[in-house]
Amino acid sequence: MRLVDLLVESLTACLREARRTAPMAAGIVWGVASVFLLVAVARGFETSQRAQLEALGDSFVLLRVNRATQTRGDVRANAFVRLDQEDIAAIRAGAPAVEAVSPRAATWFVRAYHGEDIGRASVLGVEPQYADIVRVPLRAGRFIDAGDMANETNVCVIGPGVHNDLFGGGDCIGAELRLVFLEGEAEEPVQRRLTVVGVLADDEAAGDDFYVSHRGVVFMPFTSWQRTSAEDFQFFVMRPRADEGKELALAQVREVLGRRHGFDPSSPNSLVAYFDAFERAARIDAVFGGLQLFLVGVGVLIMSLGAIGVANVVLMSVTARSFEFGLRRALGASRRHVFGQVFVEAAVVCVVSGTLGFVCGAGAIAALGLVDLPEGFAPPRAELAAAWLPGLLLLAVSLAAASWPALRAARLSPALALRGGGAR
Secondary structure, eight states: OOOHHHHHHHHHHHHHHHHHHHHHHHHHHHHHHHHHHHHHHHHHHHHHHHHHHHHHHHSSEEEEOOSSSSEEEETTTTTOOOHHHHHHHHHHHTTTEEEEEEOOOOEEEEEEEEETTTEEEEEEEOOOTTHHHHHOEEEEEEEOOHHHHHHTOOEEEEHHHHHHHHHHTOOOOTTTTHHHHHHTTTEEEEEEEEEEEEHHHHHOOOOOOOOOOTEEEEEEEEEHHHHHHOOBEEEEEEEEEEETOOHHHHHHHHHHHHHHOOOTTTTTGGGGEEHHHHHHHHHHHHHHHHHHHHHHHHHHHHHHHHHHHHHHHHHHHHHHTTTHHHHHTTTTOOHHHHHHHHHHHHHHHHHHHHHHHHHHHHHHHHHTSSSSTTTTEEEEEEOHHHHHHHHHHHHHHHHHHHHHHHHHHHBBOOOHHHHHOOOO
């Protein structure tokens, strides 16, 4: 018999046996759509988390020195260490595992003005190396350079939040803004007028960590910040050399600062990481590695249930149609023909159901893309690998499960089948 005739007979039989094959088809549709949707949602979430990390940089640590001394009874035992520019120079000279380091001198909640517009900003004094350590993508203009540091120029680079608050998101390069600081215990207001030379792009995800977010910041040269602030700074950023590693770099930094400020450098608590991009990347890898294993387990379970359902439905169909197969055999049909018909019927149902499952899954993914998802989630990503690989595996498992009932149908004795008997 030609393959075309076999396909026509199989399709006809599928339509005739629709009541029996419908539960099997529905199970396959649900399984394929579920796996497709789960993988797409997980991929979208992973993409958003990695994009959030990459928006800030994935190879730096934001640090603060925790204790000036560990001597029992010392009033400085729990005090944060105030750093100065000589500490940064000492780290550069005495910590060879550190590739780059920059102060991140912060003055929080400074009032900022431009004309009649007013806002709040965190003013950060940094060195040009800061842009080599932490990602600061520019929308327009430039970042702070060595000339600004040497000349203590009154220039600034503003974050997208400040840009929107003071300039409405419009052109601001060359414009002037006014900052009002509170200086010292007397809280005397100090004003500084800065010229905007750069604006950062708004690449951060919503809800980024307060200590590393650049949305509401005003960057100014560290030397200019020193003239503004009466105190030394507390925070600095560091990127270790790739071949040395983070832990060695931190140990060397603790050793350098411990000698300068009189605390025990062997204590890991003496250096507090307010943001650790390496640790966050490791957590992301661990979470999504575990999620991937979970999805693999769910996929295996769904395929196993699908295979059991296929085998059960095809076996029931073979049992109910034993007279039909016996008659075909009696009229000259070969065992190969009977086996092929049952096998092709199962294949047709699996292929059609799997395709419909992909369509349903793609529809659900498209619908979720139109919904406002929780903060930190990106729209699901329908990837080709997430579609064809589970589908092929489910098809292979289902056809393998259908082989035994098909073989049972092929082995039916015509005489026994016509009398209502079973396989010999």
